[in-house]
Amino acid sequence: MYALPPIERSVEGRVLRETRQFRGVTLEQSVGYLEALGGERVGENDVEGDGWQAHLSARKVPVGPSYRLTEVTITWSGEEDVLEPVILRFRLKTFRAPG
Numbered sequence: 170m171y172a173l174p175p176i177e178r179s180v181e182g183r184v185l186r187e188t189r190q191f192r193g194v195t196l197e198q199s200v201g202y203l204e205a206l207g208g209e210r211v212g213e214n215d216v217e218g219d220g221w222q223a224h225l226s227a228r229k230v231p232v233g234p235s236y237r238l239t240e241v242t243i244t245w246s247g248e249e250d251v252l253e254p255v256i257l258r259f260r261l262k263t264f265r266a267p268g
Contacts, residue, residue, distance in 0.1 A: 177244075185249040187256060191263045192238045196227040199241045202262045206255050221247030221255055 177188040191199065200210055203223055208216040216223045223245045229237045243259075245252055 176242075180249055183249050184246065185252050186244070186246045187252070188242065188244040189256070189260075191241045191243070192230070192232075194241055194263050195239055196225055196241055199225055199227075199243065199263070202259055203255075205262075206258055208255075218247075218251075218255065220251035221245060 173189075175187045175189045177186070179186050194202075196214070200216055203216040203218070204210065206218065208218040208221075208223065211217050214225045216225070223243050225241055225243050227239055227241045230240045232238050245256060247255075
């Protein structure tokens with residue numbers, strides 16, 4: 170289903186909770202992408218949309234012996250049928266082709 174699986178994914182009733190990591194984007198870029206998908210920033214690291222919410226965090230991770238990238242972790246929760254398309258569209262916005 171996914172090229173890179175989520176770190177966590179659970180569905181209880183109709184509520185989806187999913188955590189994914191994205192490298193090469195900043196926290197601010199990620200918030201901007203979520204706002205473009207209908208969300209509104211409600212805290213330093215939180216965005217809410219109609220039927221969903223997302224909590225973001227960022228850290229630097231080593232890539233090879235001397236290079237570090239920003240890695241943003243996002244935990245989404247919300248109505249499964251509303252949230253699935255938001256996650257997919259976010260993933261497409263953050264897609265980085267090699268080369």
